[in-house]
Amino acid sequence: NAGVTQTPKFQVLKTGQSMTLQCAQDMNHNSMYWYRQDPGMGLRLIYYSASEGTTDKGEVPNGYNVSRLNKREFSLRLESAAPSQTSVYFCASQEGANYGYTFGSGTRLTVV
Amino acid sequence: QKEVEQDPGPLSVPEGAIVSLNCTYSNSAFQYFMWYRQYSRKGPELLMYTYSSGNKEDGRFTAQVDKSSKYISLFIRDSQPSDSATYLCAIWGSSASKIIFGSGTRLSIRP
Numbered sequence: 462n463a464g465v466t467q468t469p470k471f472q473v474l475k476t477g478q479s480m481t482l483q484c485a486q487d488m489n490h491n492s493m494y495w496y497r498q499d500p501g502m503g504l505r506l507i508y509y510s511a512s513e514g515t516t517d518k519g520e521v522p523n524g525y526n527v528s529r530l531n532k533r534e535f536s537l538r539l540e541s542a543a544p545s546q547t548s549v550y551f552c553a554s555q556e557g558a559n560y561g562y563t564f565g566s567g568t569r570l571t572v573v
Numbered sequence: 574q575k576e577v578e579q580d581p582g583p584l585s586v587p588e589g590a591i592v593s594l595n596c597t598y599s600n601s602a603f604q605y606f607m608w609y610r611q612y613s614r615k616g617p618e619l620l621m622y623t624y625s626s627g628n629k630e631d632g633r634f635t636a637q638v639d640k641s642s643k644y645i646s647l648f649i650r651d652s653q654p655s656d657s658a659t660y661l662c663a664i665w666g667s668s669a670s671k672i673i674f675g676s677g678t679r680l681s682i683r684p
Contacts, residue, residue, distance in 0.1 A: 465616075494671070501581070503676030504617075504661070519671070551616050561607050561663070562672060564616030 463487055467552050467565035474542045474572045482537040482568050484552030492555040493535035494562065495519075495527060497548040504551070510535055542572045574599055579662055579675030587683050592649040596662035596675045599643065603666040603673075606638050608647045611659045611677065620660075621647065652682045 468483045486493065495507040506519030508527040516527050524546060526538045539546060549569050553562040579596045586592055594608075605624055609617035621636040623629040629636045637646040645664075649656055662675040 501676070504674045506671060509671060553616075559605065561609075561619040561622055562617075564618065566616045567614075 465552055465554055465563050465565035467550075467568050469568060470566070471569050472571070474539075474570065476543060476572060478542050479538065479540050480542065481539075482550055482552075482570075483534070484536065484565060485534045486552075486554040486563070487533065488554060488556065488563065489532070490554035490556050490563070491532070492557075493529065494553040494555070495525075495535070495537045496551045496553065497521065498551060498567075499548050507537065507550075539570075542570075544572045546570065547572045576600060576673050577662060577664055577675040580678055581676055583679040583681060585681040585683060586652060588652060588654060590652050590682075592647075592652050592656070592680060592682075594647040594649075594660050594662075594678050594680070596645045596664075597643055598645070598664050600666065601640070601643065603664040605665040606636065606645050607663040607665075607672070608634075608636055609661040609663060609674075611661060613658075617661055654682045654684050657681045 465486045491512045494509040496504045498504050505521045507525050508519055510516045510529040513532045528536050549567050551567050552565045555562050577598050608621040610620045611617040623636050626638050626640045633650045635648040659677040659679045661677040663672045665672045
């Protein structure tokens with residue numbers, strides 16, 4: 462039982478390049494989330510998907526897009542990376558409204 | 574005002590000490606309270622989950638909620654070096670669509 466799997470684990474991009482961060486969960490959870498974590502800023506919600514076929518903006522959505530490909534997969538895309546997007550990105554899933562989140566191990570992204 | 578406030582630390586204590594980690598929150602509508610533990614270079618993992626005011630115990634860990642003061646605490650007894658991590662409080666209410674996290678307290682247990 463893998464839980465929440467994120468790929469890649471590390472990535473270095475040049476300013477202006479694009480990339481997609483992948484997230485998959487095998488727990489049949491309905492809700493999925495993308496967070497970024499920066500020193501002193503805590504976890505900030507980028508986008509979330511309450512169920513398959515729906516996505517909503519979180520606290521810091523600018524510069525990102527998401528796709529809920531199916532119930533298992535929720536991807537995060539950076540169309541034109543900027544140094545301000547250097548961060549650790551976490552994907553999480555949630556079984557239901559009264560449950561906590563299960564997090565992946567993160568993607569460390571550096572934009573130079 | 575942030576919805577959840579947490580002292581970032583760092584907090585350093587000797588092995589065996591009792592550790593107290595705290596958060597305050599602003600909205601009395603929040604009903605569910607959680608503590609996550611995050612080791613370096615790992616994702617957060619759910620440690621404790623509680624709904625009501627009072628104490629919930631799990632081994633060396635006790636989560637305490639005081640809804641009248643909007644104050645939540647995590648106590649760690651007989652702290653071990655393996656408890657060294659960042660601890661994030663988190664809250665959720667039925668009117669909110671997502672969990673709100675504190676910024677985390679970095680804890681170090683000295684052998």
